[in-house]
Amino acid sequence: MNAEPGNINQLTEHLFRRESGKMLSVLVRIFGTAHLQLAEDVVQDTLLQALETWKLRGIPDNPAAWLHRAARNKAIDQLRRGRHQIQFDHTDEERPLLESGYTMGPVMDSYWNELTMEDDLLRMMYVCCHKDLPAESQITLMLKTLCGFSIAETARALLTTEDAINKRLYRTREFFRQNRIRPSFPPPAALSVNTAPVLRSIYLLFNEGYAPTHGSELMRREVMNEAIYLCSMLCRNEHTQQPEAFAALALMQFHAARADSRTDDNGDVILLQDQDRATWNQQLIREGIHNLELSAGGDTISRYHVEAAIAYEHCKATKFADTNWQRILALYDMLVLISPTAIVHLNRMAVYRQVHGDEQTLAQIRLSPYIKEWEGNYLYHCLLAEIHFASAPQTAIDCFQRALAIVKQPAERRYITEKMATIQNV
């Protein structure tokens, strides 16, 4: 009963966070999305009960099962009370079973097993990425409900205020109250179409953490890890796995493997050519390669496939000079067809320069229909500055000045200012 030396159980990493996401998904299945807040309260209550009970008794042998049991009991409590207080969704065929005293117990028990809980979490992921919710609300909801982030943590992760997060969540709960979305897997025929917004949101979330300008190093890594966790769940489950998801997972792993090498201890930007490639996480790169292989199954090529292939080319080069720019440019030629945005075209120009040199790149840029959009992007002015760096230093300085007028992040500003100083010192 009491803890013996060496007999004190440890909690596995992120146990509370992972279990809260799963428990919430099951509770939403029980109460309905209209009662998201109730499900969140039950999860919170369960974790507090665990904390109070385990503190002096030690952690039970199977902490996850203990949590599920506690949440199950609290859910039954709520259902019994809720008969008079809460109007549940009666169009759901499982609802009458949950409301009858005869069937409530067994039906309830069937919900709390590891296998179906993962399914529930994935169904909830599709709910979070409902097409009528704005993108910022989708990623907020994923962090809050699936990843167990608090309001404060979500605000820190998405670089916004707690007020803003509260507003997003309020509107989302209102949306669910009015629209009564039932968590479900997309039918096989619509899998790819319905998963596209889910992958987009996961990748958007990943990029929140990947941005080198993110305030906190620790939070940056957490957010990237959560995005990878969500995507690997999609890949693991037979209802949701598909080539695009494997490609997106590979892409994020290739990026995450190199994330630490992109800034120095002061948070200053280190360019690709100057990064210490020995610090790249080879384990993540190997996992990425494996997932990239698994992504080859389908008959369509998504932007994730091409972007992962590009990221892989960078991972493969043991030094900057070994980079296969020809191959990367060929991949960019594909990418601009799939995803013809101004920023992709701009990135292609930077790669084009590595293959064809300054003069030809400048000629290409002048012909591009995207110049107007590029004008508002500091990276465009930096690229122009690089092109003029050797031949026309004054023009390069002008370009850097224009970049400085746009960019706000201190790390990028420091980088540009330093670059300008090197020209002026020549």
Place this chain on the structure above:
Amino acid sequence: MNDYLLLFRGGNNEWMGTSPAEAQAEMEKWTKWMGSLAAEGKLGPSQPLQNSGKVVTGTDKVVTDGPYMDGRETVGGYLQCKAASYEEAIEIAKGCPILEQPSGTVEVREILSMNM
């Protein structure tokens, strides 16, 4: 070695609104603290207590609900431990994670021994 009883009060309400990660971090502090006591062979029985109970009073054995007190005065749990002196028992108490919360207190009491 003498036996000491540590009584814990307060330190509960602050946990409303915390995240799973924070709750887990708190849990891990307790595991670490109790684990180090256990490793030194100093950990005795320890249990958390329900917030509410009954009080039986006087010769009439009157039963009332309670004790109803301010949350920070209610005993939330106890831990028995071994220590060479009061000083050591106090040092053990100082390591308790409940003291990281403003309302948390640990009362340290020596258990009377049969040895004279």
